[in-house]
Amino acid sequence: MTEKETSLPKITKIETQKRKERYNIYVDGEYAFPVDEAILIKYVLHKDMEMPADLMKKIMADDTERKYYNQALGYISYRLRSEKEVRQHLKEKEATADIIEKTVQKLKEQKYLDDQIYGDSFVRTAATISQKGPGVLKQELKLKGLKDEVITQALTQYSNDQLIENALKLAQKTWKKHRNTSQREAKNKVQQILFQKGYTQEVIQQVLAALDTEKTPEDEYESVQTQGAKIWRKNQRHDLRKRIQKTKQSLYQKGFPADMITQFIEEIQLEEE
Missing domain, CATH: 1.10.10 (Arc Repressor Mutant, subunit A)
Known part of the structure; x- marks a missing residue:
């Protein structure tokens, strides 16, 4: 065989992308694959480096993992996220189950992802800026994927x-x-x-x-007048007997005293005579 037939493909060009820390790799004069700067450094990629097919496949797989890792980092950079949120985000970005698992485990090892820290912070923030009680916070944390024991510990922050x-x-x-x-x-x-x-x-x-x-009797009767006037107008299509009956019934259901209801009915009838 000639030297040309036996030689391995080689990197002929490394081109910087417009995207920060991304590079295009050319093999034997043709575009082959993109890589992250971290992958470039890891494999010490350089011009004239031999690039057999198995190595190229491994580099591309590593770069894919790195891409999703960076996406996850960007997702959690704005605020804390639960593990479930990160998994869902990566799934929406079409990461495979294997890559999702590897990414999540790496983030947890690096302390970038911790459901207990997330839960504690969630409760402290909610207790400060909202008026939600523990029961609602518990349900919200369950929806975020936190385990019961993690939620129980987090609620002690309240x-x-x-x-x-x-x-x-x-x-x-x-x-x-x-x-x-x-x-x-x-x-x-x-x-x-x-x-x-x-x-x-x-x-x-x-x-x-x-x-x-x-409430003072005066305040309570003022409320009877306010509510009663609305109900009285609402029932104006009925004859007087039924109008009185429906108005009384509605005011009873609203919890007003019987004597105040009677007084109101007498007064409003006098006003309309």
Whole structure:
């Protein structure tokens, strides 16, 4: 055989890409494959280097892994991510299951990926900037893929003082929003919102005890007038007897005292005579 027939392919050119730290490799005068700078250094790629097929295949496989590793690094550079989020991100980028596993393990070994650190930070941030209770945070962390024992530990970051403070702020906001309803309905609404936001019954009762939920008779009757006027107008298509019946029924359901309802009905009838 001639020397030309027995010689291995060689790198004839290494070209810098516009993308930072990326290079194009040419073999025997033709474009062959791209590589990351880290791969270029790892294999000490240079002009006239022999490039057998098995080596080229290995370099390309390493570069693919490096590409997805860099994508994962970029994804977690903006904020902390859970392991599940990183896996999902790589899957969306069409990484193979093998590459996803290798990338995740590498990130965990380098301490760039840690569900406990993620969970702790998630809870501390939520406790500071939101009024969500532990129950809601627990469900959100489950959706992020965290294990139960990791979530339990993370929730210890939510201090009891912060818990009561957040719940009380939410209760006060809710009470104010429903100030024109009956005392009973407003109180029930506070309990409902706190429960939906993930607070325990124990915390809810503490907050209700600290919250001023007492309305003066004057305030309560003012609420009867506000709510009653709306209901009265809504039922104007009915005859007087049925209109009175439906208005009374609605106000009863809203938790207003019977004597105040009767007083309101008498007053509004007089106004319309």
